[in-house]
Structures are given as C-alpha cells and as structure tokens.
Amino acid sequence: MPADKSRLSIAAKYGCEIITGDASAWAKEGDGLGADCIIDAAGTSATLRIALELVRPNGQISKVGWGPQPLNFSLDALVQKNIRLQGSFSHNWPIWERVISLIAGEQLNVQHIVGGIWPITEWQEAFEKMHRGEIVKSVLKPI
Numbered sequence: 732m733p734a735d736k737s738r739l740s741i742a743a744k745y746g747c748e749i750i751t752g753d754a755s756a757w758a759k760e761g762d763g764l765g766a767d768c769i770i771d772a773a774g775t776s777a778t779l780r781i782a783l784e785l786v787r788p789n790g791q792i793s794k795v796g797w798g799p800q801p802l803n804f805s806l807d808a809l810v811q812k813n814i815r816l817q818g819s820f821s822h823n824w825p826i827w828e829r830v831i832s833l834i835a836g837e838q839l840n841v842q843h844i845v846g847g848i849w850p851i852t853e854w855q856e857a858f859e860k861m862h863r864g865e866i867v868k869s870v871l872k873p874i
Contacts, residue, residue: 738867741843758785765790776800783808791815844868 739749750757758766765787771778775798782792783806792814809816833839846866849857857869 735864737864741867744843745840754781754785764788767791768793770795772796774798776802780804783812783814786812786814788812789814791817793817793819795819841868845870848872850874 739751743749748757758769765785767787768791769782769786770793771782772795774796777798777800779792779794779802782794786792790812794816808814830839834841844867846860846869847857848870849872851871851873854871857871860866861869
C-alpha cells in the first residue's frame with residue numbers, strides 16, 4: 732500500500748489514472764516511445780531519473796518540488812532525447828493571483844484537496860495535519 736494512498740484517491744477523484752510501482756508499461760503504451768509529458772511531484776531528486784526514462788523523445792518533464800539529495804546520475808538523456816525540463820515553484824504572487832481567480836470563478840475545484848479551515852491562531856494544528864498526511868491542504872482564515 733503506497734504511503735500516499737489518501738492523496739492518490741483524491742487524484743482519482745479528479746480523473747487521474749493512478750499508477751503505483753513500475754510505470755514503464757503504461758508510459759510505453761501506444762507507439763512505445765513514452766509519455767508526452769511527465770509531472771514529477773514526488774519532492775525527491777531520485778524520481779527525475781525515472782521521468783527521464785519514461786518521457787518520449789521531444790517530450791517534457793515538469794519538476795514540482797525538489798529534494799536536497801544530489802542527483803548522482805547523468806542528465807545526458809535531456810540532450811539525447813531533446814527533452815524540455817521545466818521547474819515549477821508556486822510560491823510567488825502572480826501564480827497565487829491566478830489560482831485565487833480560478834477558484835473565485837469556479838474554474839478550479841478544490842473541494843477534494845482542502846481538508847479544513849482553521850482560524851489563523853490554530854495554524855500549528857492545521858500544518859501538523861498536513862505533515863502527518865491526514866489532509867492535503869489547510870486553509871487559514873484571518874481573524
């Protein structure tokens with residue numbers, strides 16, 4: 732059973748296909764060249780190696796989050812397969828403005844992601860629930 736079972740079940744509610752274990756067969760379905768785009772949101776450096784193996788030539792990898800560990804493997808596949816590697820860091824105001832706009836316009840459904848709303852004075856409890864994996868995201872409400 733994966734450690735992120737609850738997060739995976741939430742992803743399924745949004746229509747994502749859940750793959751645990753080796754994703755090689757899934758990525759090679761169709762023409763056998765690999766996936767067009769891989770979003771690596773594992774938060775660890777080692778999963779980039781897997782993404783490089785599974786993405787098709789001229790494909791794209793979006794790396795969301797990172798790990799402090801060194802890669803300890805070659806990035807030659809980026810050149811060999813002509814892969815685009817895009818980093819993603821969401822903690823800036825323009826991104827948050829866009830997300831708030833999408834939520835306000837009901838274009839982005841976050842009902843399965845938000846695990847609760849807490850007054851800002853209870854921030855520690857809200858964050859602990861996220862860190863323990865009980866919920867995905869907490870909302871803090873100013874007093």
